[in-house]
Amino acid sequence: MNSNTTYLADVLKSMAQATRLKIIEFLRDGERCVCEIFPAIDEEQSNTSRHLAYMQTHGILSRRKDGVKIYYAVKHPEVFEIVDRATAIVRREVEQRSEMINLAGRG
Amino acid sequence: MNSNTTYLADVLKSMAQATRLKIIEFLRDGERCVCEIFPAIDEEQSNTSRHLAYMQTHGILSRRKDGVKIYYAVKHPEVFEIVDRATAIVRREVEQRSEMINLAGRG
DNA sequence: TTATTGTATGACTATATAGTCATATATACC
DNA sequence: GGTATATATGACTATATAGTCATACAATAA
Numbered sequence: 001m002n003s004n005t006t007y008l009a010d011v012l013k014s015m016a017q018a019t020r021l022k023i024i025e026f027l028r029d030g031e032r033c034v035c036e037i038f039p040a041i042d043e044e045q046s047n048t049s050r051h052l053a054y055m056q057t058h059g060i061l062s063r064r065k066d067g068v069k070i071y072y073a074v075k076h077p078e079v080f081e082i083v084d085r086a087t088a089i090v091r092r093e094v095e096q097r098s099e100m101i102n103l104a105g106r107g
Numbered sequence: 108m109n110s111n112t113t114y115l116a117d118v119l120k121s122m123a124q125a126t127r128l129k130i131i132e133f134l135r136d137g138e139r140c141v142c143e144i145f146p147a148i149d150e151e152q153s154n155t156s157r158h159l160a161y162m163q164t165h166g167i168l169s170r171r172k173d174g175v176k177i178y179y180a181v182k183h184p185e186v187f188e189i190v191d192r193a194t195a196i197v198r199r200e201v202e203q204r205s206e207m208i209n210l211a212g213r214g
Numbered sequence: 215t216t217a218t219t220g221t222a223t224g225a226c227t228a229t230a231t232a233g234t235c236a237t238a239t240a241t242a243c244c
Numbered sequence: 245g246g247t248a249t250a251t252a253t254g255a256c257t258a259t260a261t262a263g264t265c266a267t268a269c270a271a272t273a274a
Binding site for chain 1: 110112113114115118119120122123124125128129166167183185186188189190192193194195196197198199201209
Binding site: 033068 | 249252
């Protein structure tokens with residue numbers, strides 16, 4: 001459980017960053033090359049490349065070469081399930097906090 | 108979706124770290140005070156306290172005071188679902204990599 | 215009031231991370 | 245061969261993070 005905790009953390013880290021989340025979202029529709037990804041998420045090519053490499057190294061993206069282009073795809077359906085569940089948490093938190101504000105407003 | 112991406116990343120970051128994962132695992136059985144948590148996960152009290160505060164601030168832990176003791180609990184069931192799915196990814200990756208090694212070994 | 219216990223935090227260090235710019239490398243095309 | 249396009253990476257900066265130690269603070273007990 002201990003050495004696995006590190007791998008587990010690495011997998012989660014591969015999703016726990018704004019730019020990487022944008023990449024994951026864009027890859028919902030399937031495999032895309034770097035040249036499609038970086039303009040879509042509005043990030044520099046080099047920065048996008050680094051994040052893609054990071055995610056692939058940590059096992060959440062697959063990488064396929066076709067000529068000059070490199071195609072990346074989300075490798076495990078669990079990645080989307082994780083993002084969806086995190087989104088549910090965020091929604092509930094936002095809801096809850098706005099309720100608190102309403103209660104405070106009413107005095 | 109953009110400002111939300113930051114919140115989303117923060118929620119995932121609250122799980123994407125070895126010490127925090129140990130805390131989450133320990134809290135599977137429910138609410139626990141700091142004095143129970145830090146010996147269980149074998150971390151310093153101060154470090155544990157910081158991580159607990161971080162997770163609570165980012166909305167994945169609840170905090171309850173009872174006398175001198177502070178009780179923390181995982182606030183959303185999705186947290187465990189996320190950890191479980193990340194574990195499934197790790198398992199599959201480990202499997203896959205050991206298969207690769209076997210293939211390579213056989214020449 | 216003083217001592218004890220449980221938790222949080224200031225100050226600090228070491229390391230990791232995200233991002234940028236320039237450039238290297240690889241494939242394809244002429 | 246030379247040129248264009250796609251991707252990766254070295255070198256760097258700024259910031260964030262995890263951890264430690266000492267100490268502050270809060271609640272309770274004596």
